[in-house]
Amino acid sequence: MLTALRQYCGPRLSTRQAVREQHGRDESPFDMPPPEAVVFAESVDDVVEVLGLAHQHRVPVIPYGTGTSLEGHILAVQGGVCLDVSRMNLIQQINAEDLTVTVQTGVTRNQLNAELRHQGLFFPIDPGADASLGGMAATRASGTNAVRYGTMRENVLGMTVVSAQGKVLRTGTRARKSSAGYDLTRLFVGSEGTLGVITDLCLRVYPLPEAVSAAVCFFGSVDAAVQATIQIIQMGVPIARCELLDVHAVRAVNQHDHLGLREAPMLLMEFHGSPAGVAEQAQAVQEIVRELGGADFDWATTPEARSKLWTARHHAYLSALQTRPGCRCVTTDICVPISRLAESINAAVAEVEAAGLPYFIVGHVGDGNFHLGYLIDPTVPAEREAAERLSHQMVRRALTMDGTCTGEHGIGLHKQTYLIEEAGEAAVDVMRQLKQALDPHNIMNPGKIFTQP
Amino acid sequence: MLTALRQYCGPRLSTRQAVREQHGRDESPFDMPPPEAVVFAESVDDVVEVLGLAHQHRVPVIPYGTGTSLEGHILAVQGGVCLDVSRMNLIQQINAEDLTVTVQTGVTRNQLNAELRHQGLFFPIDPGADASLGGMAATRASGTNAVRYGTMRENVLGMTVVSAQGKVLRTGTRARKSSAGYDLTRLFVGSEGTLGVITDLCLRVYPLPEAVSAAVCFFGSVDAAVQATIQIIQMGVPIARCELLDVHAVRAVNQHDHLGLREAPMLLMEFHGSPAGVAEQAQAVQEIVRELGGADFDWATTPEARSKLWTARHHAYLSALQTRPGCRCVTTDICVPISRLAESINAAVAEVEAAGLPYFIVGHVGDGNFHLGYLIDPTVPAEREAAERLSHQMVRRALTMDGTCTGEHGIGLHKQTYLIEEAGEAAVDVMRQLKQALDPHNIMNPGKIFTQP
Structure with missing residues (x-):
């Protein structure tokens, strides 16, 4: 296979150790031997050719974009070739x-x-x-x-x-x-x-909305922040973003981005619309927040101020990693019906506090989706085991609430048992049948989502 | 199979001619022999049992809700049993x-x-x-x-x-x-x-939105009405409904519902939101409409007035049928990128006018979707053939515009060649492979969407 590939690809194929290693891991805390080679596809024809050869030689192919997946999606668990498509960027x-x-x-x-x-x-x-x-x-x-x-x-x-x-x-x-x-x-x-x-x-x-404004406010508890969110959604306010940061996440972004935010559960919101529409939404939200004891409601209407806040939000993961040097993050991703969200977060917090692991929470709370990140020392097996155990508890509880084990990160390697618990064997069998029908030799990113019997 | 079914179903199975015939046709202009029997399922267990027997005896099963499909979806083209689920209505x-x-x-x-x-x-x-x-x-x-x-x-x-x-x-x-x-x-x-x-x-x-208002306005041409729609969507006005009725559709609903609307291309719109938000949306729309020569902008803010207009809109199909006693309607359902909508409608109108068939148009124009209904005399084969030919021309043109042959009615029996033209043989083959994987004996509503080789 490699000979034939090299013949077709020329310099678009690399077997250099550094390139293979760079393509052999994502943002997940898994380690795995890298793929045997990396092919840089530049056209649909390249992709067709590589898949044709892979099909002929029964060699796994792992599509690769930026390598930022979180669940081991791109790991070469059954060897094979990484197909980097990042040059197809027109x-x-x-x-x-x-x-x-x-x-x-x-x-x-x-x-x-x-x-x-x-x-x-x-x-x-x-x-x-x-x-x-x-x-x-x-x-x-x-x-x-x-x-x-x-x-x-x-x-x-x-x-x-x-x-x-x-x-x-x-x-x-x-x-x-x-x-x-x-x-x-x-x-x-x-x-x-x-x-x-x-x-x-x-x-x-x-x-692009005619007007955009962002606001932060702080609550006495995660519960109050979630209650505010439920009321906003139920009133039909067309809020564009509604993000929760717990006290640990706020502390981390304060340290990383020097923001000086009050260290308490925080909602970070954004409103899109006409100037009058945005003002009206914001007022409705402000009333809800006030009733629930929210404080320090603060506006960011300039693009610079908004960008600073949202950059901090997008840095939350990296900022949290830096609070414990050398740590890795085991990230959860459950999503539940919003009426069960506060209960779900509170139970997870109680469990992680009891276990004594450092953690942080960020959440797309308007969707009922949140991420609790366990910051573990990768050299201490007991910490990884504790994080896995707590994560599994969170998922089991989410499923009893009619929720899902993953709102947006996917199954990859890590959540395969969760998928079976969530969807049931019969539904996962249907997925296997679909895979078998479209990829009978199991060459496309094998071993992900579910195992084939 | 029937004996075993009767044993399980008792009075929930019917082989009466009238019941079979009622379940053997939908709103499409196709005629077909009815199913051999009708089973009224009352529970998931009933459905499991019927499918089990059908699987064992290799007998087709056709699920049936209200029989209002438009493309022959529920016709018993390969015989078998109709599974009426309308009693499962909790x-x-x-x-x-x-x-x-x-x-x-x-x-x-x-x-x-x-x-x-x-x-x-x-x-x-x-x-x-x-x-x-x-x-x-x-x-x-x-x-x-x-x-x-x-x-x-x-x-x-x-x-x-x-x-x-x-x-x-x-x-x-x-x-x-x-x-x-x-x-x-x-x-x-x-x-x-x-x-x-x-x-x-x-x-x-x-x-339920806090405030709702509906409005009608009339244009000198379908083109102007569509241009207004494009501008509304592009400005990001969160309009809730935006419907086009051509002059024939307006005339038909006038006759049927005694509305006295001006007989010209009409947009029927609805706005949902807060009172201020609705007023603001309506004002933005009114300005666009005025610039494009729209006239008689008229409000319906009371629930009764709104309901009268929307009922008329929902009656458009029946009203049009009544304009030509004894006719049947061949309905089209193309959906195109909105920038191509006016062109698509104009070409279809020119063709149907040239052919001399009576017709009407209603359209979900905010989505780029419209229905041109050809009102044909079912006893005149030339009329049906003309309608089929014109319909096919509309579809072919829609496909060159990156559109679809069906926005919302489905493929059923009637649009199978269109589906192949739209999706290509390779994609339809993938659909066949999926069907084969999940229904290897082809018992579920066989002969719909595509034929199995």
Whole structure:
């Protein structure tokens, strides 16, 4: 296989140790031997050729965008070749009138937004990292704007995909909706590279709001912050972002970004609309916050002040890592019906406090989704075990609440037992049947989401 | 099979001619021999039992909700048994805090909304008919509110499904978002009964808006009405409904509902929000309309006046049928990127005028979706042929515009060649592989969406 690949790829193939190692790990706390080689695809033809050879030689192929996944999605657990698509990074079409764009798979969200800004448009999905849009689709990513704009599930209109068998498929069109057959787009969104390689995407984009304002406020308890969120959502306030940072997360971003925020559970919110609409939303929210004892309601209406706050929010993960030098983070990602959110957070906090592990919480609370990060010393097995045990407890509780083990990070390697507990053996068997039908030799990112029998 | 079925079902099975015939046709202009029997399922156990027997005897099963599909979805093209689920009509859970409900598959949208109203909530998806929610999911239905609230694709959170092999699956949870494995929910949404039987659904619902107002206005041309719509969407006005009626549709509803509307291309719009927000949206829209020569901008802010207008809109199809006694309607359903909508409508109008067939147009223009209905005399084969030819031309043009052959009605029997033209053989083959994997004996509503080789 490698000989044939090298013949086709020439300098686009690398077997250098450093390149392989860089492509052999993501942001998860797993270690694994790297892939045997890295191929840098530059076109759909390259992808077709690589998958054709892989199919012929029965060699695993692992699609790779920016390597920022959190659940071991890109680890070469069964060896094989890493297919780096980051050079396929052309913005192919911006259709401002239709509010759609077509991009190659390796375009990152920041790259897209830098280009869209000139046309008064933006793409709202923002996982913390500057991930590739293909990778974001593959993990069904979301982020802070999902409460208003949805996730990758709602915002991918169509794709070009190279199937495991090397066929080029178009799924979807540029139409906003369609009832034309099975929803192949949604099947590939969230498939974590196990069914084929996404090579381009048609996405929905949005007009930049006429007015934007952000606000922070602080609460006596996480409970009060969540209650405020529930009331905001229930009143139908079209809030664009509604993020919780617990006291540990606030402390971490204070240290990292020198923000001087009050160290208490905090909501960080953003409102989009007309100037009058934003003012009205903000007033409604302010009343709710006041009733629940929220304090220090503070505005950030200038782009600079807003950007400072949201940058801090996006740094929360890195900032928290720096509070314990040498630590690694075991991140959870449960999402529950919002009425159960406070209960879910409180129980998780009680458990981690009892276990004595350092931690922090950030949450897309408008969606009922939050991340509790356990900051563990990777050289102390007992800490990893404790984090795993606590994480599993959180998931089990979320499932009894009709929630999910992962709101936006995906299953990867780490959450496979959780998926079975959540969906049940019968549903996971259906997933296995779909995989078997589309990738009979199990070459596409094998060993992820579920194991094949 | 019938003997075994009768033994299990007792009086829940009927082979009476009248019952079979009633279950053997939908709103499409197709005629077909009826199913051999009709079973009235009353529980998940009934569905499991019927599918088990069908699987054993290799007999087709056709799920049936209200029989209001438009593309021959429920016709017994390969014989078999109709599985009527309309008695499974319990609203099982309303979780107002979480904005979710759980309903059995046979609950209709009006039944659900009558119940939700007491809690200040509503479910927005409104195809013309009072369809069952399971059927609406199976055809990926939408309607007039989709421009703001999305379609069934966006509003089904999870389901219980009995697979072709008689296994009970849970897909999704009550969480608003999830990255847990393949998106089985979205695979069953739009699968037209070909992969299994939906037995219950968890849906998103919305707070009743504080203020609602509707408005009509009239334009010199369809073009001007569509231009107004494009500008409304592009400005980011969160309009809740934006419907076009052409002069023929306006004339038909005038006759049917005695409305006295000006007989010209008309936009019928609705705004949801706070009182100030609604006023602001309406003002922005009024300015756009005025610039494009729209006239007679007229408000309907009382619930009665609004209801009268929307009832007329929902009657448009029936009203148009009555303009030509004895006619049948061949309905089109293309959806294109909105920048191509006026061109798409104008070309279709020119063609139908040249052919001399009576027609009307209603459109969910905010989505780029419209229905041109050809009113044909079913006893004149040349008229049906002309309608088929014109419809095909519309679809081909929509595909060159990056659009879809069906925005919301589905493929059924009628649009199978269109699906191949739209998605390509490779993508339709993937659909066939999925069907083969989940329903190896092809018992679930066979012959719909695509033919199996």
